[in-house]
Amino acid sequence: MATTACTTLTRPLPEDPGRELSGVPFFPQTIHQCGPAALATVLGASGLATTPEQLAPLVYIPGRRGSLQVEMLAAARSQGRLAYLLEPDFAALTAELEAGNPVLVLQDLGALGIHLWHFAAVVGYDQDRELVILRSGTERRRLEPRKRFLRAWRGGQNWAAVITPPDQPAATASGSGFIRALSATERYLSAEARNTAHAVALARWPAEPLVLLANGNQAYATGHLTEAISRYRELLVVESGNLAGRNNLANALLDAGCTVAALQEARQASALVPAGSPLAAAVADTLAKATAADAAGGSTCRAE
Amino acid sequence: MDFRQLTVAITAACFLGLGLQSTASAGVIGTQAYLAAQARAGHLADINAALARADVQAQLISLGVDPVNAATRAAALPDAELAQVAGQLQTLPAGGDGLLAVIGVVFIVLLILELTGVIDIFKKV
Numbered sequence: 007m008a009t010t011a012c013t014t015l016t017r018p019l020p021e022d023p024g025r026e027l028s029g030v031p032f033f034p035q036t037i038h039q040c041g042p043a044a045l046a047t048v049l050g051a052s053g054l055a056t057t058p059e060q061l062a063p064l065v066y067i068p069g070r071r072g073s074l075q076v077e078m079l080a081a082a083r084s085q086g087r088l089a090y091l092l093e094p095d096f097a098a099l100t101a102e103l104e105a106g107n108p109v110l111v112l113q114d115l116g117a118l119g120i121h122l123w124h125f126a127a128v129v130g131y132d133q134d135r136e137l138v139i140l141r142s143g144t145e146r147r148r149l150e151p152r153k154r155f156l157r158a159w160r161g162g163q164n165w166a167a168v169i170t171p172p173d174q175p176a177a178t179a180s181g182s183g184f185i186r187a188l189s190a191t192e193r194y195l196s197a198e199a200r201n202t203a204h205a206v207a208l209a210r211w212p213a214e215p216l217v218l219l220a221n222g223n224q225a226y227a228t229g230h231l232t233e234a235i236s237r238y239r240e241l242l243v244v245e246s247g248n249l250a251g252r253n254n255l256a257n258a259l260l261d262a263g264c265t266v267a268a269l270q271e272a273r274q275a276s277a278l279v280p281a282g283s284p285l286a287a288a289v290a291d292t293l294a295k296a297t298a299a300d301a302a303g304g305s306t307c308r309a310e
Numbered sequence: 311m312d313f314r315q316l317t318v319a320i321t322a323a324c325f326l327g328l329g330l331q332s333t334a335s336a337g338v339i340g341t342q343a344y345l346a347a348q349a350r351a352g353h354l355a356d357i358n359a360a361l362a363r364a365d366v367q368a369q370l371i372s373l374g375v376d377p378v379n380a381a382t383r384a385a386a387l388p389d390a391e392l393a394q395v396a397g398q399l400q401t402l403p404a405g406g407d408g409l410l411a412v413i414g415v416v417f418i419v420l421l422i423l424e425l426t427g428v429i430d431i432f433k434k435v
Contacts, residue, residue, distance in 0.1 A: 038406040064383060067399070069373030072406025076395055080386040112405050125405035162403065189341050190388050220341045250339040257337045284347045291336040 021147065026130025026139045027051065030108045032146040033058050040143055041065045041073025044110055044125035045081060047141050048169045051108045051127075052087055072123060075112060075165060082169045083191040086199070090176040090187045094164030096156065098178045100131050105177030107168045108141075114161025123162065172203040181207065181214030189220070200224060208237075215245045222251070226258055234258045249278045253289050256296055264307040265299040272296040349390055359389040362396035369399040 021028055031050035035043035035058070042058035042065055049056050064081040065073040079089035092098040092109065099109050109128040116122035126148070130139035138155040142148040150158075159166075168176040172195055175184045188203050195203070204224045211217045222237035238255035241248055252275040259268035272293040279286050339347075367384035371377050387395065395402065423429045 041405050044405075063376065063379045064386075067370065067373050067375060067404060069375075070399070070404035070406070072404030074395065074399070074402050074404055076387060076391040077383060078405075080383070080388075080391070084382075084386050112403060114403075121403065123403040123405040162405075185341065186345060189345060192342075216341075219344065223338070223341050226338065250344045254338050285339055285343070288337055288339050288343070292338075295337055 025132050027103065027106060027108055028129075030127065030129045030141060032141050034144045034146070038071040039066060040125045041078060043143075044127050044141070045073075045078055045169075047127040048108050048110045048167075049082060049085060049087060052169050052171055054085055054087060056085065073125065078110065078125065079167060082167075084194055086172065086191065086194045087169045088172055088176075088184075088187040088191050090168045090170065090179055090183065092166040092168060092176070092178060094166065099128060099166055101178050102168050102176060103128065103131055107170065107176060110167045110169065111140075111159055112162030112165040113155075113158035115158055116161070121161070124158075128166075172199050173206045175206065175210065181211030182216040184211070185214075185216045185220045197228070201228070213244055215241055215248055215251070218244065219248065219251050219254070222254060222258075226254065231258055231262045235262065247278055249275060249283075249285060249289070252278060253285070253292050256292050260292075260296055260299055262307060263305055265296065265303075266306050269296040269300045346389060359392055362392045363387065365396050366392065366399065369397075373399060 029051075031047055033043040033046045033050075039058055039062060042061040045061050045065060046056050046058045049061075061081060064084065065077045067073065067077075079091075082089040092102065099111075102109050111126055111128055113124045113126060114121050115124050124143070126140045126142035128138060128140050131137070131152075132139065132149075136152040138150045138152055140148045140150060140155075168178075170176055172188060172191060179187070184207055188207070192200055201224065204221050207214075207217045208221050218237050218241035222234045222241065225231075225237060226234035235255065235258045238251050238258060241251040242255065245251070252271055256268045256271035256275055259265075259271060272289075272295075275289050276293050279289050363384045366387065367380050370380035370383060375383065420429065420431065424431060
């Protein structure tokens with residue numbers, strides 16, 4: 007009686023706040039609409055109240071009767087959230103669960119060469135019983151034996167994403183990964199939210215080159231020249247050959263009136279440009295500006 | 311040039327126009343531009359991205375997405391992700407079916423078994 011074994015395994019388990027994120031909302035999917043439902047689930051867990059009906063126009067493709075992975079992430083970003091793709095392994099997934107983040111997954115529930123792609127939200131893992139707990143389809147609390155979950159998840163190339171507010175990096179995020187995620191969401195964020203997110207990144211990854219560059223750029227864009235110059239200099243201590251850091255430092259120094267130092271940095275930046283780099287034009291502009299400013303009467307300043 | 315190609319060309323021109331405006335501030339390398347350069351998406355790729363975005367928009371419309379939403383959705387895709395989607399909207403995994411589809415497959419399998427005479431459960435239908 008295989009079915010009995012299955013039901014006795016899954017039925018008597020009470021909800022356990024120690025092993026699962028009980029507070030994650032649930033939206034039962036309507037036909038073909040697991041994308042909007044799973045997305046509303048993880049967005050809701052990140053503190054953004056929305057419904058599958060509101061999200062369907064952003065992710066549902068009638069002609070495919072489903073939703074694409076990239077559009078799921080793009081839709082989360084358009085709601086002012088960070089969409090962070092996890093490393094494709096179960097350890098990353100459980101690490102996020104332990105940090106309180108439900109995980110959006112793509113599964114292939116099909117068989118015999120027929121693909122049935124399905125989005126669901128993992129909300130818990132019961133290690134003792136090896137059960138994965140999901141908000142899936144029309145089931146608020148679906149219990150899947152680990153092996154069965156892993157098989158279906160492998161069919162989805164172990165695709166897993168975490169949706170977080172911009173000031174709360176995913177548990178498994180790297181500094182550069184966080185900046186990439188932030189950079190893709192930034193245009194949907196308020197100036198204040200952008201500042202906060204960059205400050206959070208700097209506090210958590212103070213020596214990560216991309217975090218320092220992004221912080222410098224954020225300070226520069228908001229008119230904080232001294233701060234921008236500090237971040238770019240810190241970046242160049244960690245990575246002296248960082249072309250963007252060197253180039254942007256030259257620009258910030260120019261704006262601060264430090265033409266002598268600016269020209270020096272601009273020359274160094276020019277020497278760093280690899281052949282055919284798409285950044286070559288910007289660096290050439292910087293050098294031209296610095297040369298002109300120097301010719302007009304170079305000045306030194308306090309920031310040097 | 312058929313209607314779809316025309317739509318793609320016009321939308322591409324719009325996206326290109328937007329792109330040109332945003333590169334106006336000379337000198338400073340923005341974080342996104344830096345990331346794009348790291349991903350070897352150069353000036354040429356920017357043009358390709360505009361074309362790809364227009365193509366994705368046209369494909370979304372042809373797959374039944376409301377044209378206004380299709381424009382917003384195509385614009386919301388980052389360049390790096392566009393490359394994964396353009397020309398592949400028909401084949402990429404589209405998560406949609408859960409239990410309902412499983413029931414559908416079970417039904418089809420039963421139907422085939424019935425038609426081939428292996429089982430005999432739909433006799434009264």
